[in-house]
Amino acid sequence: MQTKLPASFLETETGRRADQILRRCVHCGFCNATCPTYLERGDELDGPRGRIYLIKDLLESGTANPVAANHLDRCLTCRACETTCPSGVEYGELAEIGRDVLRRSGFSKPSWMTKLLLVLVRHPNWLRLIMRLGRPVRFILPASLRETLAYLPRRGESVGSDNASVLIMRGCVQSVVTPEVNDHLAGLLQTRGIAFRFSDETRCCGGMELHAGLHNDALNQMHSNVRALDSSRLQTVISTASGCGVTLKEYGRLLGSDEGRAFSAKVVDAVEYLQTFTFTKKRKDVTRVAWHPPCTLQHGQRLRGVVESILTKTGYELVPVKDVHLCCGSAGVYSIEQPELSRQLRQRKIDSLMANQPELIATANVGCQMHMGTVADVPVVHWLELLR
Ligand code: SF4
Ligand code: SF4
Structure with a gap:
C-alpha cells in the first residue's frame, strides 16, 4: 500500500512504525474472511482491509471523523486478521495507533460504565463490594452490568x-x-x-x-x-x-x-x-469438552494446539468446533461498549461450541469465561480446572 504520511509524523517512532505496517498491506482482502465483525455485518469498513484504509486516511489527513471512529470502535482487536494475513500486517499495533489519534481528537470516548470498571479493577476490594451490593438489584441494571453481577x-x-x-x-x-x-x-x-x-x-x-x-x-x-x-x-x-x-x-x-x-x-x-508436565483427569464425571481458545491465546500469543494436546493426553475428548478462530465477543471492554454486536458474536460462538453436545466448555481467559458463562447451557471453566 502506498502511503503519504506527514513528514512530521514520520519523524516519530510511532509514525515510522505506522508507515511500515501500512506498506505491508497488499489489499488482498484475505483477512476479511476471518474477521468476526465483517462476517456479522458484511460491510467492507467493518473488516480489517477497510479499517486499514480508514486508519491510513486518518494518519495522512490528521483529521478524525465519526465514520472512522464508529468502524474502529466496532473492531474487537481480536487479531484474527493477523493470523490470516499472508503479508504479516500487524493490524493490532496499527489499530492502537489509530485509536490513540481518535481519542486525542475527542472521538471514541469510553462510556461511564467502562470508566467505572477501569477504576474498580485497580481496587479489587471495591469491585467485590460493588458486586455484592449490586447483586440484589441487578435486574434493573443494563444487561452488560447485570451479567457481570451474576458472579459471586x-x-x-x-x-x-x-x-x-x-x-x-x-x-x-x-x-x-x-x-x-x-x-x-x-x-x-x-x-x-x-x-x-x-x-x-x-x-x-x-x-x-x-x-x-x-x-x-x-x-x-x-x-x-x-x-x-x-x-x-x-x-x-x-x-x-x-x-x-x-x-x-x-x-x-x-x-x-x-x-x-x-x-x-x-x-x-x-x-x-x-506443557512438558503430565496430569491426571480431575473431572472424572466429564468426557466431552468443547475448547474455546481465546483470541489473546490463539492470535495474540500464537499458542495453538497446546492446551488441546494437554487435555487430550489427560483423557478428555475434545468435540469438533466450527469457526474456532472467531472471537466470542467479550474482548476487554467490548461487551460494554458494543453490547449488541458482542451478544450476536457470543450467540454464534455458543452455537458452534454446543453443536456436538459437550458436557462443558473450557477456555483460558476470565473475560471469555464470564461472557459465555452467563448464557451457556453447560458450565464454562478454565482449562486448568480440569487437571489434577
Ligand atoms: S490479508 Fe493482509 S495484506 Fe491482505 S488486505 Fe488483509 S491486512 Fe492487507
Ligand atoms: S482485529 Fe478482529 S475484529 Fe478487528 S479487524 Fe481484525 S479480525 Fe476484524
Whole structure:
C-alpha cells in the first residue's frame, strides 16, 4: 500500500512504525474472511482491509471523523486478521495507533460504565463490594452490568512464598471473579515442588485501558508494574488469563525500555509453563469438552494446539468446533461498549461450541469465561480446572 504520511509524523517512532505496517498491506482482502465483525455485518469498513484504509486516511489527513471512529470502535482487536494475513500486517499495533489519534481528537470516548470498571479493577476490594451490593438489584441494571453481577465475588485461598522466583499474576478481575483458577495453578506447582509467589491483586496489567484506547493510562500502569515487580528478582512470570498474558508480553514494545523488555521476556502463559508436565483427569464425571481458545491465546500469543494436546493426553475428548478462530465477543471492554454486536458474536460462538453436545466448555481467559458463562447451557471453566 502506498502511503503519504506527514513528514512530521514520520519523524516519530510511532509514525515510522505506522508507515511500515501500512506498506505491508497488499489489499488482498484475505483477512476479511476471518474477521468476526465483517462476517456479522458484511460491510467492507467493518473488516480489517477497510479499517486499514480508514486508519491510513486518518494518519495522512490528521483529521478524525465519526465514520472512522464508529468502524474502529466496532473492531474487537481480536487479531484474527493477523493470523490470516499472508503479508504479516500487524493490524493490532496499527489499530492502537489509530485509536490513540481518535481519542486525542475527542472521538471514541469510553462510556461511564467502562470508566467505572477501569477504576474498580485497580481496587479489587471495591469491585467485590460493588458486586455484592449490586447483586440484589441487578435486574434493573443494563444487561452488560447485570451479567457481570451474576458472579459471586470471592477470594483466592493459596498463599505463595515471599522470595520465590516464579511469580503468578493474580489478575484484577480474575482475583475477584474466578480466583480458583490461580489456586488450581498453585496446586499443580506445589505438587511438583515448585515455589511461587503471587502478585498483588491490585496489579492490573493495563490491558483493559489499552482496549479502551486509553494509551497513556495503560502505559502508566505498565511502568508502575515493572517498577514494583522488579524482574531482576524473577525467573518466570506466569499468567493464567490469556488476556493479561498477551499484554504483559507486549510491555517491552509498548514501554520501549530495557526494563519493559526484561520483564516481558520472562512472561509465559500457564500452558507454556505446564506443557512438558503430565496430569491426571480431575473431572472424572466429564468426557466431552468443547475448547474455546481465546483470541489473546490463539492470535495474540500464537499458542495453538497446546492446551488441546494437554487435555487430550489427560483423557478428555475434545468435540469438533466450527469457526474456532472467531472471537466470542467479550474482548476487554467490548461487551460494554458494543453490547449488541458482542451478544450476536457470543450467540454464534455458543452455537458452534454446543453443536456436538459437550458436557462443558473450557477456555483460558476470565473475560471469555464470564461472557459465555452467563448464557451457556453447560458450565464454562478454565482449562486448568480440569487437571489434577
Ligand atoms: S490479508 Fe493482509 S495484506 Fe491482505 S488486505 Fe488483509 S491486512 Fe492487507
Ligand atoms: S482485529 Fe478482529 S475484529 Fe478487528 S479487524 Fe481484525 S479480525 Fe476484524
